[in-house]
Amino acid sequence: MAELIMRKDAGGVARLVMTSPANYNALSDAMLAALKQAFTALAADASVRVVVLAGAGKAFCAGHDLKEMQSGRAAPDRGRGYFADLFARCAEVMQMIPALPQPVIAEVHGIATAAGCQLVASCDMAVAAEGTRFGVNGVNIGLFCSTPMVALSRNVPRKAAFEMLTTGAFIDAARARELGLVNRVVAPEALTTETAALAALVAGKLGAAVKIGKRAFYQQIEMDLAGAYAHAAGVMVENMLWRDTDEGMAAFLEKRKPDWA
Numbered sequence: 064m065a066e067l068i069m070r071k072d073a074g075g076v077a078r079l080v081m082t083s084p085a086n087y088n089a090l091s092d093a094m095l096a097a098l099k100q101a102f103t104a105l106a107a108d109a110s111v112r113v114v115v116l117a118g119a120g121k122a123f124c125a126g127h128d129l130k131e132m133q134s135g136r137a138a139p140d141r142g143r144g145y146f147a148d149l150f151a152r153c154a155e156v157m158q159m160i161p162a163l164p165q166p167v168i169a170e171v172h173g174i175a176t177a178a179g180c181q182l183v184a185s186c187d188m189a190v191a192a193e194g195t196r197f198g199v200n201g202v203n204i205g206l207f208c209s210t211p212m213v214a215l216s217r218n219v220p221r222k223a224a225f226e227m228l229t230t231g232a233f234i235d236a237a238r239a240r241e242l243g244l245v246n247r248v249v250a251p252e253a254l255t256t257e258t259a260a261l262a263a264l265v266a267g268k269l270g271a272a273v274k275i276g277k278r279a280f281y282q283q284i285e286m287d288l289a290g291a292y293a294h295a296a297g298v299m300v301e302n303m304l305w306r307d308t309d310e311g312m313a314a315f316l317e318k319r320k321p322d323w324a
Contacts, residue, residue, distance in 0.1 A: 088123065
């Protein structure tokens with residue numbers, strides 16, 4: 064399982080690379096288990112301030128492994144139990160990303176389809192290479208992308224998401240940026256460098272502040288306006304009382320670099 068995910072740490076950034084290029088880094092049972100293992104380790108690793116998720120080979124991720132899914136039909140229940148378990152395990156992995164204390168940046172190239180597009184949408188930010196294609200195209204083979212829909216519809220405008228889901232049509236990287244699915248579109252040869260630069264920029268901030276801010280971001284976004292403001296205010300009060308926040312503000316006023324612990 065470990066060989067499906069390659070991890071390299073440098074400068075507070077953990078780079079995870081899905082390494083199953085033969086099936087376009089499909090979210091097979093083994094890949095989902097490998098991602099869960101990697102995310103579990105990162106959740107407890109205080110030395111990592113940012114995570115980058117990439118894919119080896121010609122594509123970022125082509126979604127679920129259809130051959131593996133079809134084999135599940137051989138069970139007496141025609142696969143009902145396996146499919147229910149598969150989608151539950153996939154949902155668990157997707158939800159681990161916003162729950163991680165570190166921001167997660169998807170580094171996307173080639174294609175990101177179905178659950179692969181869901182994976183991009185589940186990440187906190189995304190950088191895509193020019194020429195990348197995105198789709199929730201399950202409807203083209205008779206399977207509506209209902210679980211990818213959850214993440215997609217929380218990233219892009221409702222009508223755009225519905226059109227992608229019902230037509231199975233792909234969008235390019237430029238359109239994905241217009242819709243808010245990705246943050247930046249860069250030349251293919253600059254993808255790794257530009258993603259690393261964004262990761263380094265975030266990693267250079269006070270890690271504890273980014274951690275508390277990420278958690279508050281996802282908490283408040285599910286609240287009504289008044290509740291969100293009340294919650295965010297409480298988070299800011301807590302943040303203000305930190306020694307390193309006091310030092311950061313003093314350093315700014317004194318025009319010097321902060322001496323963070």
